[in-house]
Amino acid sequence: MKKDNIFEFYRRLAEDNPEPETELEFGNPYQLVVAVALSAQATDVGVNKATRALFEKVKTPQQMLDLGEDALKEHIKTIGLFNTKAKNVILAARILVDEFDGEVPEDRASLEKLPGVGRKTANVVLNCAFGHETFAVDTHIFRVGNRTGLAPGKTPLAVEKKLDKQTPQPFRVGAHHWLILHGRYVCKARKPECWRCTVADLCRFKKKTPDPAAT
Structure with missing residues (x-):
């Protein structure tokens, strides 16, 4: 062209x-990280249904750790591959708490260190949460x-x-x-x-x- x-x-x-905006529902950068990680091989509509109640309880990585993997699975069990995704979300929350003071990093390399976050997910977070041209x-x-x-x-x-x-x-x-x-x-x-x-x-x-x- x-x-x-x-x-x-x-x-x-x-x-x-x-x-234009993403059709994923989120309230802050951390919730966006979770939503995009959950959206792999799933629809935005399905992710939003699962995360509405979850995001009322969980707004930070520490709150996700406090919720725990089993309770997280109950929230997202309607989403495909929910067992693997739940494990990755908990591991990512632990890294964010231990290495980034509970804040979502604003660079691709750091984002890609998180389990369940690949290049595409990192690009979505950088674009939607931080306004990067990705x-x-x-x-x-x-x-x-x-x-x-x-x-x-x-x-x-x-x-x-x-x-x-x-x-x-x-x-x-x-x-x-x-x-x-x-x-x-x-x-x-x-x-x-x-x-x-x-x-x-x-x-x-x-x-x-x-x-x-x-x-």
């Missing part, structure tokens, strides 16, 4: 949604980047690097949100809804899906 088209691509997404490439963003020609790449890291290189100001902080929401609700995996896509004419996807109402 050409430079001018990339700017227009983001401009249209921004016009539709001027203040690009957390999940399955939706990977698909949109490749399908549209915005940021083609064979791996999530390749797509991330291309987005970092190609995305202009003033769209860099919000880019991750616009792309994930576009992939989740419009540029869907099985059947993209091209007929109602605001950037369809900029997109390099050749087999545009026709309007079902018209057919």
Whole structure:
């Protein structure tokens, strides 16, 4: 995708949604770390249902340790892989208390030291909690980047690097949100809804899906 088209691509997404946000519910950076770690192979809707009651009780790593692994499992047992995730959340809370005075660090290397926190999760936390210009490439963003020609790449890291290189100001902080929401609700995996896509004419996807109402 050409430079001018990339700017227009983001401009249209921004016009539709001027203040994009993550759909995960959280009250502070620590709760975001937990929510994003729980969201692996799970939906944001499912995570939010599980964490609403949890986050009323737990707002800090120390409170998570006080809650304990068994009680945490009861809160998140509706989420896939909850046993492993509960163990990681407790271990991460211990590291945050022991090594970071209970505060969430504002750098990727430190975040990636936490169990259950990979590059994508760290990028989400840096972006959503601290306003960093990071690009957390999940399955939706990977698909949109490749399908549209915005940021083609064979791996999530390749797509991330291309987005970092190609995305202009003033769209860099919000880019991750616009792309994930576009992939989740419009540029869907099985059947993209091209007929109602605001950037369809900029997109390099050749087999545009026709309007079902018209057919």
